Amino acid sequence: MGVDCNANDLSRSIVRWAVGGTYQAMERLSASVVFLGRNELAAQSDPIPTPFFFQIERNDIYDASVGLRWRFADSGFVGVNALVPLNSDGFRPDAIPTVEASYAF
Numbered sequence: 735m736g737v738d739c740n741a742n743d744l745s746r747s748i749v750r751w752a753v754g755g756t757y758q759a760m761e762r763l764s765a766s767v768v769f770l771g772r773n774e775l776a777a778q779s780d781p782i783p784t785p786f787f788f789q790i791e792r793n794d795i796y797d798a799s800v801g802l803r804w805r806f807a808d809s810g811f812v813g814v815n816a817l818v819p820l821n822s823d824g825f826r827p828d829a830i831p832t833v834e835a836s837y838a839f
Contacts (some may be wrong), residue, residue, distance in 0.1 A: 745776035
């Protein structure tokens with residue numbers, strides 16, 4: 735959990751949080767789910783100038799990060815993950831996939 739403080743106007747600060755867990759499905763395979771949030775403390779006070787046809791009240795963003803990680807050697811890992819939005823606030827893609835590979839010598 736964390737707070738992005740706006741020193742000029744504390745009501746414009748943002749709270750960020752995350753909660754999740756990992757499940758070891760097999761000896762070398764694990765799955766994880768993390769829920770991420772970003773909450774503004776107050777409604778947006780500055781209107782968006784014309785030519786926009788809408789106004790943003792708040793930008794509360796909720797995402798889920800889901801993934802799998804496989805250990806292929808004593809010190810090697812391969813993982814796949816996707817960040818998926820849970821609400822429609824803001825302009826965001828349907829999913830953001832990632833792939834990870836690491837090996838320690």
